[in-house]
Amino acid sequence: VYDYLVESAACNQTKEHVKEFLERCKSYKLAKAEVLNIINLRPSALVEIDPIIEESEKRFGEQLEELVNLVVEVLPEPPTQNLPEPESNEVKEDTTDGKNMDEDKTETVTVEQIDKDQTEPNEDGEQIVVS
Secondary structure, three states, rough: HHHHHHHHOOOOOOOHHHHHHHHHOOHHOOOOHHHHHHHHHOOHHHHOOOOOOHHHHHOOHHHHHHHHHHHHOEEEEEEOOOOOOOOOEEOOOOOOOEEOOOOHHOOOEEHHHOOOEEEEOOOOEEEEEOO
């Protein structure tokens, strides 16, 4: 459970944050499960809180935005994680005039296909990777 929470939105929350949120959200008359999910997930937009609260529009209407603002104000923001960008092995193929083709007609080739030393033609004349 600890390993999961360390990587979740709740990783920076302290007892004081949770207590303050519990006190300030009493007026919304949320179910215990809804409060727990809000604390654990820390929704920061209306679209994120909607699946957490049953019949949210019917029960809260305009107050729903106030609840989201309360979450953002009281519960600390999770740290941003600098994840490395995945490397792409695909390269856009240029047309004969040097300009990229339209997106609908864009063809991609893999690095393995570019390396002619590792490819050979199959029966249809297409290049295939040779291991």
